[in-house]
Amino acid sequence: MLTDQQIRELEETARHLRVEVLKMLHTSQSGHTGGSLSAIDVMTVLYFQRMRHNPSNPAWEDRDRFVLSKGHAAPALYACLAGCDYFPRDDLKTLRRLGSHLQGHPDMNKTPGVEVCTGSLGQGISQAVGLAMAARLASRPSRVYTLLGDGEVQEGQVWEAAMSAAHYGLGNLCAIVDQNGLQIDGATEEVMNVGPLGPKFLAFNWHVLEVDGHDIQAISRAFDEAEAVTDRPTAIIARTVKGKGVSFFEHKASYHGVAPSDDELERALQALALH
Amino acid sequence: MSEKIATRDIYGQTLVELGRENSRVVVLDADLSGSTKTKLFSKEFPERFFNAGIAEANMTGMAAGLAAGGMIPFASTFAVFAAGRAFEQIRQSVAYPGMNVKIVATHGGITVGEDGGSHQSVEDLAIMRSLPKMTVLCPADGPETGAAIRAAAAYDGPVYVRLGRGKVPVVFDQDCDFTIGKGVTLRDGSDLTFITTGLMTAEALQAAAILAEENVSARVVHLGTIKPIDIDLVLKAARETGAVVTAEEHSVIGGLGGAVCETLAEGCPVPVERVGLRDEFGQSGTAEELLAHYGLTAAHLVEAAERILARK
Ligand SMILES: Cc1ncc(C[n+]2csc(CCOP(=O)(O)OP(=O)(O)O)c2C)c(N)n1
Ligand SMILES: [Mg+2]
Numbered sequence: 187m188l189t190d191q192q193i194r195e196l197e198e199t200a201r202h203l204r205v206e207v208l209k210m211l212h213t214s215q216s217g218h219t220g221g222s223l224s225a226i227d228v229m230t231v232l233y234f235q236r237m238r239h240n241p242s243n244p245a246w247e248d249r250d251r252f253v254l255s256k257g258h259a260a261p262a263l264y265a266c267l268a269g270c271d272y273f274p275r276d277d278l279k280t281l282r283r284l285g286s287h288l289q290g291h292p293d294m295n296k297t298p299g300v301e302v303c304t305g306s307l308g309q310g311i312s313q314a315v316g317l318a319m320a321a322r323l324a325s326r327p328s329r330v331y332t333l334l335g336d337g338e339v340q341e342g343q344v345w346e347a348a349m350s351a352a353h354y355g356l357g358n359l360c361a362i363v364d365q366n367g368l369q370i371d372g373a374t375e376e377v378m379n380v381g382p383l384g385p386k387f388l389a390f391n392w393h394v395l396e397v398d399g400h401d402i403q404a405i406s407r408a409f410d411e412a413e414a415v416t417d418r419p420t421a422i423i424a425r426t427v428k429g430k431g432v433s434f435f436e437h438k439a440s441y442h443g444v445a446p447s448d449d450e451l452e453r454a455l456q457a458l459a460l461h
Numbered sequence: 462m463s464e465k466i467a468t469r470d471i472y473g474q475t476l477v478e479l480g481r482e483n484s485r486v487v488v489l490d491a492d493l494s495g496s497t498k499t500k501l502f503s504k505e506f507p508e509r510f511f512n513a514g515i516a517e518a519n520m521t522g523m524a525a526g527l528a529a530g531g532m533i534p535f536a537s538t539f540a541v542f543a544a545g546r547a548f549e550q551i552r553q554s555v556a557y558p559g560m561n562v563k564i565v566a567t568h569g570g571i572t573v574g575e576d577g578g579s580h581q582s583v584e585d586l587a588i589m590r591s592l593p594k595m596t597v598l599c600p601a602d603g604p605e606t607g608a609a610i611r612a613a614a615a616y617d618g619p620v621y622v623r624l625g626r627g628k629v630p631v632v633f634d635q636d637c638d639f640t641i642g643k644g645v646t647l648r649d650g651s652d653l654t655f656i657t658t659g660l661m662t663a664e665a666l667q668a669a670a671i672l673a674e675e676n677v678s679a680r681v682v683h684l685g686t687i688k689p690i691d692i693d694l695v696l697k698a699a700r701e702t703g704a705v706v707t708a709e710e711h712s713v714i715g716g717l718g719g720a721v722c723e724t725l726a727e728g729c730p731v732p733v734e735r736v737g738l739r740d741e742f743g744q745s746g747t748a749e750e751l752l753a754h755y756g757l758t759a760a761h762l763v764e765a766a767e768r769i770l771a772r773k
Contacts, residue, residue, distance in 0.1 A: 284747070289578065289745045290577035293578070306546065337514065340492075340516045369515065371492050378492075
């Protein structure tokens with residue numbers, strides 16, 4: 187259980203990260219706004235409370251691993267990594283620029299703290315399965331977390347990964363689905379309905395939890411429970427709002443891959459300051 | 462050459478026309494219909510449009526099944542996912558049986574820009590070209606795209622068409638023809654030949670104009686079909702000019718440069734310079750910055766021409 191004080195601090199961190207995401211996307215004028223904002227609260231709990239990691243030694247062998255399978259939410263990841271001091275905050279201004287270490291999609295060879303290369307949807311979760319297998323083989327205490335989009339789970343590869351994670355009994359693996367109900371072409375249910383997700387993961391022999399993906403306490407408790415289940419992987423279906431935190435970005439597929447304009451940034455920062 | 466059009470826009474419009482002309486034309490996409498422009502078709506013919514969701518391998522298999530059932534499917538997504546993610550489905554379900562499926566990939570090459578190397582296909586022409594029975598097209602501009610899409614629809618068999626993201630200069634006339642397997646000489650010349658495809662053809666025309674001022678006569682041959690390559694036109698250019706510079710928004714391995722070198726090595730060995738990505742992946746940046754960074758501009762083509770003349 188988090189104390190009220192801890193919750194307040196994490197909420198404040200999440201608010202700062204949203205500001206960073208919006209500023210960096212405004213500077214780059216290119217990138218994915220909606221899916222970065224929906225993922226912030228889950229990633230805040232992971233990077234600032236849950237995961238054992240050491241920003242001054244990113245290669246620490248026993249660290250927990252995070253794989254952003256929905257790689258287009260790179261701005262959320264970069265905000266977390268900068269917030270943890272993996273690299274200077276100032277670097278965020280170089281997002282998507284020629285020569286920057288902050289590529290449009292996460293690149294393990296360029297950015298300190300990025301574990302694997304993602305961006306092609308469906309591939310991160312398989313790499314997370316491999317990382318969990320490696321941790322077990324090497325008798326490392328590491329846990330592996332991976333965040334997927336609810337459109338991403340339409341990829342058949344996701345279910346191949348789900349099958350193998352359960353087959354190998356990977357209790358050290360936790361997959362979170364950012365269930366914001368939208369993908370690029372519209373509502374996930376209308377484009378290609380892959381639901382219901384909870385029963386699907388259950389049928390694949392995963393432990394399954396469903397939480398409000400913007401409730402810090404609930405997210406943290408879900409990670410507690412996931413860690414207590416040691417004989418199988420856990421899937422956390424996190425109900426979220428695409429564009430969360432900025433009312434005029436919320437619930438809109440049209441803001442999937444659009445960066446804020448000058449005016450939108452100003453209004454968004456005002457809205458976030460009032461929270 | 463002042464007007465600029467995105468090839469994907471013309472693709473979307475042409476699909477709608479084809480849909481009106483032929484009720485067997487069906488379209489598939491994988492959650493990118495706004496970007497690939499198949500959305501235009503989906504609005505007019507919702508019952509003949511199928512969004513596979515983010516599931517490119519299944520989309521390709523469904524397209525093969527639709528073709529087996531007598532339809533003329535066009536399946537679209539970004540080039541990395543079209544040629545890459547669904548490669549083996551293309552091989553087994555489309556190319557091997559010779560299925561009448563048109564894979565029209567948008568966002569080919571590095572001009573995808575800011576999304577970065579994970580989204581920039583520099584290998585799609587090579588891997589598609591390696592498949593038996595596959596026809597591979599890479600139009601230069603908007604007008605040629607319209608004609609190429611119509612040619613693909615009329616042709617019975619698997620076709621891969623590579624289109625781009627950004628707007629590119631118009632090179633061809635509005636009512637140009639497209640014959641699969643035939644290249645086009647866009648400018649005559651006697652000292653060397655630029656053999657180019659896609660958006661590099663406009664750069665080659667510019668380079669040839671610059672070279673003319675230096676009294677170098679450069680021919681420009683555009684290959685809108687990478688496979689089957691126009692062997693006669695390529696050999697003729699080599700025989701008559703004695704030096705070839707290839708240019709493509711793609712790796713120098715296995716694509717246009719590779720195809721031209723294979724053709725020349727067997728038929729008329731002359732010095733060749735290949736302009737393209739030199740066995741490397743792309744990265745984030747604007748399309749223009751990346752073209753300059755990877756040496757894909759008219760100025761770089763002029764330098765390549767100077768190098769090849771020294772080797773002649
Ligand atoms: C294999 C693959 N196909 C297509 C894309 C293009 N793409 C990027 S984001 C996206 C939609 C993702 O929707 P979802 O997983 O729900 O993400 P979120 O809503 O969290 O942004 C698509 C189709 C991709 N990156 N990878
Ligand atoms: Mg979504």
